Amino acid sequence: AQTVTQSQPEMSVQEAETVTLSCTYDTSENNYYLFWYKQPPSRQMILVIRQEAYKQQNATENRFSVNFQKAAKSFSLKISDSQLGDTAMYFCAFMKQLGNEKLTFGTGTRLTIIP
C-alpha cells in the first residue's frame, strides 16, 4: 500500500516571498504519478501541478515548481512570488500507473500568505 506524508501541518509566509511545502511518500511501484492539489475555503480541490515518475525533469507551472527526488521518495512544492490567493490547504497525492486510478492523499499543509 502507498502512503503519503506531509510533515508541515501549517505554514505562513509574507506576500511575494517563496515557500516550499514538503511531501514524502512510500511505494514499491516504479512508475506512478504525483500531484499537488490546492483546496481553498470553497472546498473545491484544484490541480496545481503533476509529475510523472519516469520523467527526471521537474515539472513547472508558472510560479509553481516541484523538486522530485525519486530515490528519496520526496516531492516538494515551491511557490514563488506568493500571492494572497495562494492561501489554502495543499495536498500531496500519489497515483499508481496501473490499476484503478485512486489518489492517495497526504494530510495536507495549511498555507497562509500574509499581506
Next chain:
Amino acid sequence: ETGVTQSPTHLIKTRGQQVTLRCSSQSGHNTVSWYQQALGQGPQFIFQYYREEENGRGNFPPRFSGLQFPNYSSELNVNALELDDSALYLCASSLALGQGKYGYTFGSGTRLTVV
C-alpha cells in the same frame, strides 16, 4: 464548459438513517470517483465508476454504495449512518478511464453531519 456539480452542499442526518449524495460530472467526462474527507484529513478514496460499472473500491464497508447513470452523473448512497460518517464528500471526474493521471476535476463537495 461546466465543472463538477454536487448536491446538496450541506446535509444533517440522524444516526441509522440513509443518505444519497449526487454529482454531475464535467461535460464530456465519463469517469467519476468519490472521496471522503474527514475533518483535518486528506480525502480517502471510496470508489470509482466508469460507464455505469464500478472500477475499483477503497476500504469502505458495503453500506457505501454508488451508481452511475447513462448521462455519467453519479450517486453515493450510505446506509445505516454512523457518527464517523460525518465528513466532506467529494466527487471527481475525468475525461475517460486512464485520464485521471492528468488530474481530476473536483466538485465543491457535500458536507454531511451525522447526529
